[in-house]
Amino acid sequence: MLRRYSDILDGEIEAKYLEAKSIEVDFSKSDDLEALWKKHDHALENPKIADAPEKSLLDLKIEIAERISRSCRFCERRCGTDRSRSYGMCKVKESRVASEFLHIGEEYMLIPSYTIFFSGCTFNCVFCQNWDISQNVCGRYIQPEDLAKMIRIRKSQGALNVNWVGGDPTPNVPYILKTLRFCDENIPQIWNSNMYCSLETMKLLNGVIDLYLTDFKYGNNKCAEKLSNVKRYLEVVERNHLIAYEQGDLLIRHLVMPNHIECCTRYILRWISKNTPNSIVNVMEQYRPEYKAHEYEDISRPLRISEYEEALEIAKDLGLNVI
Numbered sequence: 156m157l158r159r160y161s162d163i164l165d166g167e168i169e170a171k172y173l174e175a176k177s178i179e180v181d182f183s184k185s186d187d188l189e190a191l192w193k194k195h196d197h198a199l200e201n202p203k204i205a206d207a208p209e210k211s212l213l214d215l216k217i218e219i220a221e222r223i224s225r226s227c228r229f230c231e232r233r234c235g236t237d238r239s240r241s242y243g244m245c246k247v248k249e250s251r252v253a254s255e256f257l258h259i260g261e262e263y264m265l266i267p268s269y270t271i272f273f274s275g276c277t278f279n280c281v282f283c284q285n286w287d288i289s290q291n292v293c294g295r296y297i298q299p300e301d302l303a304k305m306i307r308i309r310k311s312q313g314a315l316n317v318n319w320v321g322g323d324p325t326p327n328v329p330y331i332l333k334t335l336r337f338c339d340e341n342i343p344q345i346w347n348s349n350m351y352c353s354l355e356t357m358k359l360l361n362g363v364i365d366l367y368l369t370d371f372k373y374g375n376n377k378c379a380e381k382l383s384n385v386k387r388y389l390e391v392v393e394r395n396h397l398i399a400y401e402q403g404d405l406l407i408r409h410l411v412m413p414n415h416i417e418c419c420t421r422y423i424l425r426w427i428s429k430n431t432p433n434s435i436v437n438v439m440e441q442y443r444p445e446y447k448a449h450e451y452e453d454i455s456r457p458l459r460i461s462e463y464e465e466a467l468e469i470a471k472d473l474g475l476n477v478i
């Protein structure tokens with residue numbers, strides 16, 4: 156069910172980013188953004204493979220990403236910050252790595268996973284378990300070539316994949332693409348995200364990301380606005396899940412929250428069964444009230460076993476691929 160991911164691990168196919176490095180494109184710094192996007196889309200649809208091309212599709216993606224970051228719209232907050240000068244609403248300016256290590260707490264098919272935690276986030280979840288890194292500027296800037304070296308080392312230590320997360324990886328698109336320019340390992344790239352990315356970001360990820368590991372939190376915009384301070388949640392996240400389903404493998408996580416079975420869990424699981432039926436689904440039980448959750452009565456207690464069982468029952472009745 157994670158076909159692409161398994162085939163890369165078996166050495167049968169290449170990780171997408173390696174192919175993006177071998178697709179030849181012709182562009183120049185004087186091209187305007189619209190012209191760059193046209194060349195990008197054409198190269199994706201009609202790839203011209205070359206040995207060590209002078210300019211590759213990955214180089215073109217980096218050029219586009221750098222231009223977007225000058226008036227940032229990597230996420231649907233579209234706050235327009237010039238990230239070379241100041242921090243966006245996500246508290247990201249330059250990319251900072253809060254920690255990186257071989258993670259053994261992810262889904263069984265992903266571990267050990269070389270997990271790179273960026274600081275900052277496009278959401279402000281009141282129950283965030285990583286609030287110390289997601290809601291604060293912290294961590295350190297690592298040169299992309301040095302992080303690429305770390306990827307090589309972690310792979311030799313047994314990492315099955317590179318797992319880009321945070322906070323959220325979305326504000327860090329240019330940095331991730333630049334790091335991959337220095338990589339040559341055949342290792343799957345995982346986008347571990349809340350999926351509040353802009354369409355531009357989803358286009359830049361196309362041809363780079365092998366597996367989308369998503370966090371589908373809410374079944375309506377009211378809960379999203381109240382608990383994560385985001386607007387248009389459902390429209391954005393549903394759109395991006397449909398794109399991800401087309402672009403690569405899809406593993407959807409849903410954290411079941413107390414008192415949110417009817418408004419969120421049931422809706423999300425039904426949506427998955429209708430729209431991305433072959434995705435893998437992880438119905439998660441580990442909710443605990445952290446950060447500011449005690450200020451919100453509905454989520455101020457841990458999940459009851461009966462609530463988790465109800466969520467699992469819904470997923471089972473819908474015939475989802477639950478792990």
Ligand code: SF4
Nearest residue numbers: 227230233234243245
């Ligand atoms: S990623 Fe950050 S800086 Fe960019 S649009 Fe979103 S909130 Fe603003």
